[in-house]
Amino acid sequence: MEHEKCYIYAPPESNSEERPSKRVRTSKLQSQPQLTERLSTYREVWAQQEERIQQTLENADSVTQENIVKFVAASTTSEGEPQASIPTGLIVAGPSIASHGLFFSRLGQNIRSETDSAYAVLTSGECPNLKTLLKCLVKKITSLKDDGDEHDDLINSGFSARNGPKLLDFDLGHVQMWQDKNETQSIVVAIQDSEAFDTAVLVELVDTVHSWLDRLPFILLFGIATSAENFEDRMSGKSLRYLDGQKFDVTQSDVIIEKLFSVTVANADARLRIGPTLSHRLLDRQKDHVQNVQDFVDGLKYAHMSHFYASYPSIFLRKGSTYTDLPSEAFEAVRNLPSFRRWIETLLQDGNASEVRTLLQSDQSLHEEIAKHIKLGQTALTSLSQAAILFHNIRESLQISPPFRLSTIWTRAAAGDLSGSPLYRETMLSLKKASSDKLKQLLISMERLNMEGSSIDWAKFNQNLLKLVQNSDGSGPLRSQDDVRNDSVRTTVIAQKVLLSKHKAALSEQDKAYSELVAQLHDEIDRYMTSAFIDPQAMFLSEIFMYDLKSPHVEVFQPKPRFAIERALATPHDYLGCSCCDRNRTEEEGVLAATQPATAILYQLFLESGTLINASDLWSAFEAIVEEGSEESDPKTSALIQRALAELRYLGLVKPSRKKTDHIAKIMWKGL
């Protein structure tokens, strides 16, 4: 095949005169009207969200961080006697390794602010061996707290260089000099990703640190992604003897995601909301593929960005925009929204033709309607969020299994399929059946939630319940009439047939009163929920205050590189869009045509073959396709197939094989 080492490549003749002449754009097209306004609106909206996110993240692992800081502070106090082992904190930070960096930097701030310690983080990337690790450590520690003393340091280092042996740059003697000057209580060395470190490096680090422990008060912190046992198994017995410490568990990332979701998407006042499809996708990705808080936040941010960038009507989300600020194009854009058309149609069905006419013709009246409806929509979504929180709270306080997360409930509610669903009915039924002690907890937690939107007077219910409970003389809690424990099944045998009949036990006075109370509560909650759980998609202008496009997110966060290459090679028409290999014309699936690119033809032949491919067979098949009809072989075909094969090899699809002569081995399969 490679019979010529080199040859002169003659490019196919290009007919330069056939190139179409360039056209000059005459009218100035404004593709992105009012982009700056939308950008500022986006910044305003996102700043709010980001603040909430930061707050949540900081609170999320504050307990763990506090514990670690306490541990560090406690380890420093034992002075005087030489320490036998290095105080060690094993921080089990979970598999979301991307968020470890943030965690450790926050931890560093806390440790520095609350204890008198030096803090340095080491990552596996900068420490391939012990020498570089120590160099890095020395650099990081000695550069701390040097703000005022930099001058002295320079003099010192110059002094020692001129007058005597200089310390090598990985000598911990530098740290000792620094320690003598600063006298910190402890030197905390955090190993951010202990798994990625070479075990030998870690063992040697422990050995070295232990050797210096009588002069330098080291504390080691190891970030662990798998488990503390795993870490212990990796270290040698000697190193384990040198270490002595505690384990700290960091909050699981799914818990943090849940919290983030409730403060950002399901928050009561959010100007722009992420729709159910997208949020479902974001959450699923966290569960199935990656556990990464930062990724979730990025997803949210990208959704906000693409909404304000790609959708012109989003300008109406801007606060305090008056009619005069907006050009007529904005209103034209709104008139093109599907929800506008739906709305107009319903108006027409109701016979409001004149109103429709003004809406279609007058921008000013449309502006008023838009302002009104955006406000309406946002209130509706707020009450939907609140109802979702309430619903979640009911399930949680009544301990209904299986437990559903707020995110699940919210996405279902926002998709409009919660009201009337089995989940909804089940919950309401459990509410009916609840005994007084459970109901009491529910009411207390409801009062604590302090919902503004709902008209239900929780305090009143609570008072009534208290009164009932106080009056009751029985030992057990009060039960409503729907409670199963009040049912009994009676068996009667008549003419050799068994009849089962349900029978309600006689209710006491208190129970009756309690049942009434529960029924009243149930009705009120039911009324509130059914009014709140609407389908937001059906509302006018839902495109503006709700962003629910999946494809931008998928394209950016979950690209399919391999699929794209495979598709391009298997069906080049999808990408080229040329008329010559249009599939619809030939009406055949996967047909090979000479018009396709050579690599694509070869790839399709490659797909049909087994693990080992005979190169000469491949060539003859290729020739048969490319040179349809013609007898003698064209030298161009040889060049084409060589280039195609080289491209396949470059893509990593085939490699030369030594198993059989003149064969190439297939190393990739389609669809994996």
Added chain:
Amino acid sequence: MRTCGRGRVNSLARSVVDASVRLFSLSALHVNILIPTIMLPDEILDTLQSEFPCRESQIQQLTAFYSEHHLPSPPLLVAHGLTATGKSSIIKSLLELSSLPHAVIRCRECITGRHLLERIVASCLDALDTFGDERIDRKRFARTENLSSLAVNLQRLLEGRNKFVLVLDGIDKQREAPPTMMAALGRFREVIPNLSIILISNLPLTQALYTPSTPHIHFAPYPRSSLLTILAAKPPKIFLTPPSTEKFPDYTPDLAAEDDAWLWGRFTSAVYDSLSKHTGRDLVNFRIAALKLWRPFVEPVEAGTFGTRDFSRLMVNRRHLFQGEEGVLDRIIASESTLTNPTGTVPPTPKRNLRTLAHDLPYYATHLLIAAYLASYNPSRTDVTYFMKHTDKRKNKRRVHTSSGTGAMKSKHRKISRHLLTPSPFPLDRLLAIFRALLDDAGVPQSADLYTQVATLTSMRLLVKAGGAGSADPLDTGAKWRVNFGWEYARGLGRTVGLEVGEYLVGGVD
């Protein structure tokens, strides 16, 4: 000025004066203004003997060599012995007591051979600054690149001075040591007459030195009796807070100390015979184990269940301490729970789920790991039987099982269960193919998320790249991978997602 022995100034004032007078007459270089606290050889001997019991002969030999300033010391001495036999501490205290100018270098702190050489020169300069009075001009010693420059530097440094002792602690563990270092150290005395080197190592260095008749002092491991004597010197307290004086007016501190010593002695010999004899005989391990078990052991005494001298009853009550291995296992996190077992019976083996994750992995990452395990431990030719669709897995499994396990093969080769062998490498495509076969529904898109997960699992060292270090390109398609976890972990992973990994494993398990 080293502060060693300064506290003895008053008691030894007389001898000190004598010694210093002698020193002045001998060496004109030491014009000390401060009176150095120098002890007589006999006193050094006594102090060391009391501080380090059961090392009489070694201490005697060392004092003979190194206590006198004016007598010559051997040019090179090797002190060898296993860990925790008192080599370094005895030599260090001896040199400090004798106040010979000396420098001790811990080789395990030196990262490279060059580092060690620089360290030697720097420590010698420091030591001479401390022991002498004038500051040495350090300019001339700025660089020590190799052994010959070390020889030159030391020669210049010690020219016309008194005896100097250089101790290299743990020289056999020196990282990246120059190959000729040992031999060179052995012959340093030929060029530097007043240098005396002590090498401390775990093994005798007769082979490495190339210098005949180097004196070796062997620090033999402590036998049982010595270990018990050493530990008996400092018994820990039974009662952390002494019992109230109103209740027990007779129980004086003296009595308490006597009880402590009595019980501690009995206890340590029990610990040695039951545990340390078989697991860790050296002093450090033994002491750690004994101290670890001491508090749970005396717990009933503290609670008042037994008297301080009820040793036999205490033994029976606390026998689980000596039966389990918790006391001698090295752990970072001290697990107190198993040691302080109040029932006194043998505790059930702690249900420690050895290799489970504290945090759950994402759903597909778990499947990827299981697929990787299967790819590593199943031969690739059996993939068709296990993962092809439209076949009865169970039937195929049985066939494979019987053909591989029984028959004449068995008598010829002893079969080792596959999951006990090292994992074999596999290409990435095979992993992905098995992954898709495990997930019956083909709903997983070919998205980049899968590759991200492979990358994450690699950085967590659960998946390891098997190829040599040369193929650093992560996109190299020919690259092979390997799993880095065992069967139990894989089984645990499978159970979290409801998949029995054993069903897919060739040859079954156990």
